Amino acid sequence: MFGARLFPGGIHPREGLNGKAENSGNPIQELPAVSRVIIPLSQHIGAPATATVKKGDHVLMGQVIGEAAGFVSAPVHASVSGTVVEVGNCKLASGATVPAVTIDNDFQDEWVELHPSEHPENLTAEEAQQIIRNAGIVGMGGATFPTQVKLTPGAGKSIEKLIINGAECEPYLTADHRLMLEHTGEIVDGVRLLMLAFGVKEAVIGVEDNKKDAISALTDACSGVEGLRVQALPVRYPQGGEKQLIYAITKREVPVGGLPIDVGCVVLNVGTVFACDQAIRMGIPLVRRVTTVGGLVNNPGNFLVRIGTPVKALFEACGGTLPSCKQLISGGPMMGISFKDTDCPVTKGTSGILALGKESIYPEETSCIRCARCLDACPMRLAPSRMDSYIRHERYDDAEKAGVMNCIECGACTYVCPAKRLLTQSFRMGKKVINTRKKAAAAKAAAEAAQLAAEKAANEKEKKEA
């Protein structure tokens, strides 16, 4: 009735047609290459990559087409071999316009020369970071944070525990589930290589126990690896949230405003670990990923897709959407983004493409009845209803004090709200306003300090002259 839980709050979101149950049995199939891919240069958090190719260039599969611009950034590779037809812009599912490289496929699938690591088991931390960075690996659960940045703990911090996220708590998504089943060996090998490279003594793969087959497969594969174990987690959304997963597995709370590394943990998605393994063992950069297509489509499935493939190719492979489809989602139904334009490309963070029906249409908002369901659902132990009313009354300072900046936008509060209030939406807006204000305040303070310094300097100069 109350359900076991390993982290505060959380919910059991409902699923519609072609959810996990229907889709988890569908093996990963490779989506046939399309004739033209559009590869965005900004598929990660941080600075967009800078294009290294120009129109008319011939590129090979796996060739770098965009270089990382800064520490928090990631390079981008060609996912097909062919000719660059345009270095311009494209629209992502989120509606953002980002720089992109369009390549016409020559269907030769000609790889660049790959450089597998010569001594994969004896890598130093720096070498491993370099390989991961060069392979363009980012968090593949959807957050798309450059992985090598995560694996570079700041001064005085060290990675004690590696936590591998196989929770896949979002409804409908089964890509990680299939990956764990079909590439169990590679995933375990990847974790082992990372443990060796970074000197991590302990690693845990957390998997929600609605994936019993994956748990047993992983447990078998782990049996020989010292310090690595699989932990079954009771099903609860958002188990896959970094802070929630760390708490569920280690009972350590990531401090407010802190990072997982502050409690000695690094969380990597199973997809990310798989990509790391591929990069270290075979030298293959991140050019493909597994994506779930589910919901109101004729034949749901899990596909190995080349980055840059237009979403419509996925729908075509699934036999098209059902007539009752009202909304298309990139990502999971809880945190994903709805989109209309099916020409947008699959990116490194596209964990799923869903077609949802009328249940995804927003009902009318009514007054908050103070039922406190949102408080019970919040995995960050915040008081959503209160923060929401602060934000709606434009009392941003109070909202900040109430902790709105800690909101992880998981959508659990909005899901449970019987008054159908758009809580998550309101927090996103509130956070934006608070950030803008902070930036403005910081800029003002900096300007004032600069002016003060200038005046001081002028004064001193005068004094000297006198």
Next chain:
Amino acid sequence: MQRHLTITPSPHVRDRASTKNIMQEVCLALAPAGIASVILFGAAALKLICFSVLTCVLTEYLYQLITGHKSTVGDWSAVVTGLMLAYNLPATAPWWIPVVGGVIAILLVKQMFGGIGSNFMNPALTARAVLFISWGGLVASYPNTVYCGGVDTISSATPLALMAADPSQVKFMDLLLGNVPGILGETCKIALLLGGAYLIIRQIIDWRIPACFIGTVFVLYLLTSGFNFELAVKEIFAGGLMLGAFFMATDYATCPLSRKGRILMGLGCGIFTFVIRAYANYPEGTSFAILFMNVLTPLIDRYTMPKCFGEVKKHA
């Protein structure tokens, strides 16, 4: 492909529960007590329930019509208020008592503060208190049941009053079935327990409030009576305690938000109920205890807000 697609912010799935069906479920949970009251007190009970519910719904409708707000009659919350108000009246009350009460509950306590969710005191209970203070003779007289003297005869003493003298005068079975003098909704404990259990299982109310409420009263009676178990059990089965603990103290708008706060709410209600029952003018303390805790709720909320995830560690 492009037909009628929409763009909305996440999350894209929502729970089925809505304000309307929560209120409907509360009505459903209140139904057994209502049926029991009609069986116990006859048509007079039905008449009062109808008057009360109709007045509440009509007042809400008219207020929103006049002020130009969108009508919220469809969310059933006025019906819940109406039912609770009626359950708090004796079967002998004249028809205008629930009418005046309903207007006070909906207009003065609920709508003037912004409607559903904005009231800081339970509308039905506040209205009952106003009626109680104003027309004590009409509202605080408790008729016998149909099976025990008939509704026309006013009982000299409620079970609570009888028990104050000698607990063995009251039969436990009568308390359970409701064959005792009292207000409409409070007498039949089986019906109330049924409704309360339903609400807890459906996770509509937080079990902490009724559990702490009833538990506190029980413990306090046990302690002050020199561990007279019989008295303590009968005390929690007498009067409006069950009705209050399951249906009134758990009113969303007027109880604290956090779990800690709800435990405090239950404890506070229990202590004040005991104190008023045992020492004050009024034989029944439940409603005033709940009202007082309603008033305390904003402060409880202020000091019991849960610490944000990750904040505990920092101080440790």
Next chain:
Amino acid sequence: MLKKDTFLGAFLNGLIYENPTFTLMLGMCPTLGITTAAMNGVGMGLATTVVLVFSNLFISMLRNIIPDKVRIPSYIVIIASFVTMIDLLMQAFLPSLRAALGTYIQLIVVNCIIFARAESFAAKNPPIQAIGDGLGMGLGFTWAITLLSCIRELIGSGSIFGFRLMPEAYQPMAIMNQVPGGFITLGILLILVNMIKAAIGRHNQARKEELA
């Protein structure tokens, strides 16, 4: 609107425009405490008016003599003296009314209306205007609390000034005679006054626009 620095202007200002009860929200304790019967309202109002007029007059006369530093204690002594006189007079001639009003008569001394008028008006204006202000404020207070007490007495006891006005079948609503009734009645009255004010304001605005 008349200027405040004439006798009539000051008088009307207190009586209507800046009514101590409905606009300034001063002197709330007696306003709520004794308004259960219309007679109490009149008695309290008039007693306050007398104190207000005399204290205003004296403070205004002494305004240039009292040093600024000790003005508050001085005002208090002046006010308290008049309150004591009124108190003693009422005990002698109107004992029943005095009993009904209880401590509130003594508490006129801390009634913020009187103190506020002393500080903000009498200390800055000549005696004639000060009397006008005292009279206006006092009577403004009187009519406001009399109105309030009439409503409370009518609903709470079915009568006004002791005359039964409600039909025989009417059952008085006792809560009106108690604390909650006082707060709520004044609250509702205030809402109505504000609405009337707003309506008048809109009307004047419309007329101004018409003229322009």
Next chain:
Amino acid sequence: MSTFFVILIGQILVNNYVMCQFFGICPFLGVSKKVDTALGMGLAVTFVITIASFFTWLVQNFLLVPLHLEYLQTIAFILVIAVLVQVVENALKKMSYSLYQALGVYLPLITTNCVVLAVAINNITDGYNLLESTFSGCCSALGFTLALLLLAGIRERMELSNMPKWMQGFPGALIMAGLMAISFMGFGGLI
């Protein structure tokens, strides 16, 4: 001991000066917009009333009664209170500046807070001795603080609700106070 318990419960709940007797309504309505300021005001009032109860009792029994000047009670008491407030303000300024900063702004308002005078007068009327007077003063003031805090809590909450425009400000506060007073009526006859 039981006398003190009766005074405690009586002055805080049963005969709460604000909720059951209509004293101190002006600061009750005026300083109850925020819980923090309400707390500051409440503490300042508690401080002054406790001391004032002590001194007014002394003045009554060692000055007014022996000299047969009881009719000057009002003047004498209000003077004592005014002087006390002044003294407390100065003393606070010297002794604890942080406390002065926290409570200072409320102190001048206390002279005209009728709870102070009412408590002093009622202590005499009720025939309490010196200790009882002081204790009763303290409890009454705590009762005032409680009422103030409760209203402030409700008003803070109501600021976030969608209360109609015409309810905002004093009308709303009055009606909230009225409903609060209903909840206090349950304690009638407790002592």
